[in-house]
Amino acid sequence: MKGSAAVELAEATRAPSAGINRGISILDLILRIVALVCTLGSAIAMGTTNETLPFFTQFIRFRAEYNDLPTFTFFVAANAVVSGYLLLSLPISIFHIMRSGAQNSRILLIILDTSMLALLTAGASASAAIVYLAHNGNAKANWLSICQQFNSFCERISGSLIGSFGAVTVFILLILLSGMALSRR
């Protein structure tokens, strides 16, 4: 009788923390889906940019695509890789909901999340630098701003940055949540 009472007490003290762990894992899954939508949206928005001005001369091309700037190609590739990773990590996240006590897989997920955060931030900030140049140009380097001619191209590339930076914030929250779930008893 004493033994069963002791077991019940132990289970009662474990239950709330297991409940919080499960809540953390569910929040993790939701944030992962949000980040997936954000990065996928950014990649598609940048990848489908194509603006042709209605006039042309014999030698100069008046067309803007994301291909023309290697930085944007890197941006599309980085966002695509990160959204693919998020898709593949959804099953592991679901596994964490079912088994809240799994530690090694959580550590693996943290390390991969951090690498993907670095990749995503690199793509997003490199593109931000080029978008800034496209909007403002640079007098000293004699780089003219191209936004005045290619209006809708400029709007598209600026808007696609939003999804990417939003996904960066979500990744930071994901890493924090995984750390919390790891350290709880």
Add this chain to the structure above:
Amino acid sequence: MMRSGDHSTTIEVPPMESDAVVKGKAPLLPASNARPAAGWKRGVAIFDFVFRISAMVAALAAAAAMGTSDQTLPFFTQFFQFEASYDDLPTFQFFVIAMAIVAGYLLLSLPFSIATIVRPFAVCPRMLLLFLDTVALTLTTAAGASGAAIVYLAHNGNQGANWLPICQQFGDFCQKVSGAVVASFIAAFLILLVVSLSAMALRRV
């Protein structure tokens, strides 16, 4: 138990360890015997400390290299003087500020890192460091990547946008700036290692 007929009248009391411990006479058990996890957690914390110092040095070097990257060309016309400095490009200004912030943060986080070495099972300093290190990683990568985009443009220019490469004129400036970007990427990689180590050490074992 006293038994009649024994020639000794001692009462046998089983030795209780708690008495000796309470009186402070029991020898302290070495940490590795009682909690073997303390050993490897301490090792991980020491690596964390070493990588943190290396990342701080790299971040400081990046900020300094970019900040001192002025170059003035030896010829000039009546109206223009041909000089290049990190000031001219807002991206590079952001780079210097961000790397300086990260270097300062890494310096201030050293006491917390030492705290995790001294107390391997403390969770609060580790969680705080995990979160702040992630933010520092984001800042470093942002500075490095945007700097790399501009440096790439400076080296190669862009045909479609009619942007000419400026590296052919300002060779020294270009070299210093490229070196600064490389140093910031090294710092980012080291901070990535630090975050991974914090995550591994957070295991409850």
